[in-house]
Amino acid sequence: MxxxxxxxxxxxxxxxxxxxxxxxxxxxxxxxxxxxxxxxxxxxxxxxxxxxxxxxxxxxxxxxxxxxxxxxxxxxxxxxxxxxxxxxxxxxxxxxxxxxxxxxxxxxxxxxxxxxxxxxxxxxxxxxxxxxxxxxxxxxxxxxxxxxxxxxxxxxxxxxxxxKGTVSVAFATVRMLERICPDIKNKKVVLFGIGKIGRNTCKNMIEYLGVKEITLINRTMQVAADFAGQHGLQYAPYENMVSEMQAADVILVASNAPQPTVLAEYFEQSSPKLIIDLSIPFNVETSVGDLPHISLVNVDELSKVQDETLQNRLGEVPKAIAIIEEHMTEFLYWYKMRKHAVVLKAVKDKLHEIHMREILQQKNGNSYKMEDIEMVSSRIIQKMINLMAGKVRKETDKSDQYIAMINDIFETGVNQD
The missing domain is CATH 3.30.460.30 (Glutamyl-tRNA reductase, N-terminal domain)
Known part of the structure; x- marks a missing residue:
């Protein structure tokens, strides 16, 4: 097509x-x-x-x-x-x-x-x-x-x-854990997936909640091993994922699989757990949340975690909008002038063509300095172009009309569509 x-x-x-x-x-x-x-x-x-x-x-x-x-x-x-x-x-x-x-x-x-x-x-x-x-x-x-x-x-x-202030999905996770699991320091935590969200969430848990007993699991074990070494954490091979999760109190899933990899059957006989799915699409089977001893939270629910930081940010919105409007106006002006520049270049070429033709027609065997004539005529052409461009810049509301008129008068052949 x-x-x-x-x-x-x-x-x-x-x-x-x-x-x-x-x-x-x-x-x-x-x-x-x-x-x-x-x-x-x-x-x-x-x-x-x-x-x-x-x-x-x-x-x-x-x-x-x-x-x-x-x-x-x-x-x-x-x-x-x-x-x-x-x-x-x-x-x-x-x-x-x-x-x-x-x-x-x-x-x-x-x-x-x-x-x-x-x-x-x-x-x-x-x-x-x-x-x-x-x-x-x-x-x-x-x-x-x-x-x-x-x-x-x-x-x-x-x-x-x-x-300003630390508010993100990773931080919202920490705030939720702080609220619904106040003794998180004494819980065994498993983090499955050591991508950007997983790493940020883990760092926030360490920094803000003082959690140390975190076991990292990743499909590429070396990634988990490296991150664990940097932060004094434990790690386990991907093949041990089910047993590690069954032994955990809190499970964070930040993997990037195209379909769920954490299934309800893993927890049918397990102890009570809190599972937080940070993945899009979901990597925890939705039926996990139907198990009576499992609490399942996903990214949409995390967004409901409110913080006074957000209220402070609301007061900054008008300032942000003003900055956007200023720079958007500049961008639109650039776009408009880019179109106009094509026409002005064609007009300049047209004027050069005219002045060279006139010089040749008026020569008629007379003696004169070609350099002098070309210098004067080139200055005239540039002044005309500058005048046109200045008018277009000054009269922004009529600039399209002016450019279209100039384009038509000089028959530049430029298509403005």
């Missing part, structure tokens, strides 16, 4: 689902892993969609890019994920043009995060865009926009209190 679309802002869309309308189980269906992301980008190029990227986290999956209509981006997402196009159409939010641009700023600065001010998302945006660029699917528009969002995120982090 071949598609055609212009790179006008009206054709820039975002299609996504997040924690606001969907639970973790549904979001897991649309999660995109690196292999799927690579395949999605390869297919995108075959249908002439070459300026896009996909953001897939535990709280959202979003695809940003240029297309004739948002449905084309939906098709890409469903083609590579485990989700259904009919379900996605019913659950997804779609934003286009400036609203899509604003949404990326809000996501990148933590204003749209499940935990307000969560700045870890900006690193995920950076990596998603970098991945797309490496596959030659990130155009100049999106690269410039992502760079602007990265800059704004940094400004908001340093100039406001939106991200």
């Amino acid at each position: 071949q598609v055609s679309h212009s790179k006008e802002i009206a054709n820039f869309h975002i299609v996504g689902i997040n924690y606001k309308k969907t639970d973790a189980a549904i979001r897991g269906l649309y999660a995109i892993n690196p292999a799927q992301y690579q395949q999605l980008l390869e297919h995108a190029r075959t249908v002439q969609l070459d300026d896009l990227f996909v953001l897939s986290t535990c709280n959202r999956t979003e695809i940003y890019g240029f297309a004739a209509h948002p449905g084309q981006l939906m098709e890409l997402l469903c083609r590579e994920s485990n989700g259904d196009s009919t379900q996605l159409a019913a659950l997804a939010y779609v934003k286009s043009g400036e609203e899509a641009i604003k949404h990326l700023y809000q996501v990148g600065t933590g204003l749209d995060s499940q935990i307000l001010g969560d700045y870890e998302i900006i690193g995920q945006i950076r990596n998603a865009a970098k991945f797309s660029k490496s596959a030659q699917c990130l155009g100049s528009f999106l690269e410039r926009l992502v760079n602007s969002v990265l800059q704004v995120s940094k400004l908001i982090k340093t100039e406001t209190g939106l991200s």
Whole structure:
């Protein structure tokens, strides 16, 4: 299927689902892993969609890019994920043009995060865009926009209190443990999965709760061994996972398997346990929560853990929005002037053509210094271009009209669509 679309802002869309309308189980269906992301980008190029990227986290999956209509981006997402196009159409939010641009700023600065001010998302945006660029699917528009969002995120982090205080999924886990398991220091804890979330949660447990009896399990045992050595913890081979979990009081699951690996049958005859599933998609079988002696908590429930830090952050939102608006205006101005620059360059070339033609016509065998004439005429041309560009910059509301008129008058042949 071949598609055609212009790179006008009206054709820039975002299609996504997040924690606001969907639970973790549904979001897991649309999660995109690196292999799927690579395949999605390869297919995108075959249908002439070459300026896009996909953001897939535990709280959202979003695809940003240029297309004739948002449905084309939906098709890409469903083609590579485990989700259904009919379900996605019913659950997804779609934003286009400036609203899509604003949404990326809000996501990148933590204003749209499940935990307000969560700045870890900006690193995920950076990596998603970098991945797309490496596959030659990130155009100049999106690269410039992502760079602007990265800059704004940094400004908001340093100039406001939106991200002050430690609030994240990992920290929310610690706060929940503090509340529902006050004697956690005396409990045997197993952490399955030593990825970023697992490591952060473990560090927070050590720092804030003083927990020392933590056994680490990872599919690659050396990863668990290295982390255990750095923090004075224990580790066990993956093959011992079931027995270690059966002996534990608290189990944290932060693995990244495509389907549940922690099953209800492991705990049918076990002692009471608290199990916290930090994975997306869920890596703990949902029926585990049906066992009367097991308490199961997932990432959606963790988001309900409130902290006074969040209340303080709410007061910083207006400052963050003001910074976003300022830099979004600058980005839109860059976009508009980039279009205008093409026309102005063509006008300049046209004027050079005119002045050279006039010089040749007026020569008529007379003696004169060619350098003098060319110097004067070149200055005149540049002054004319500067006047036009200055007028366009000054009259921003009429700039499109002025550029279109200049384009038409000089018959540059530039298509502005």
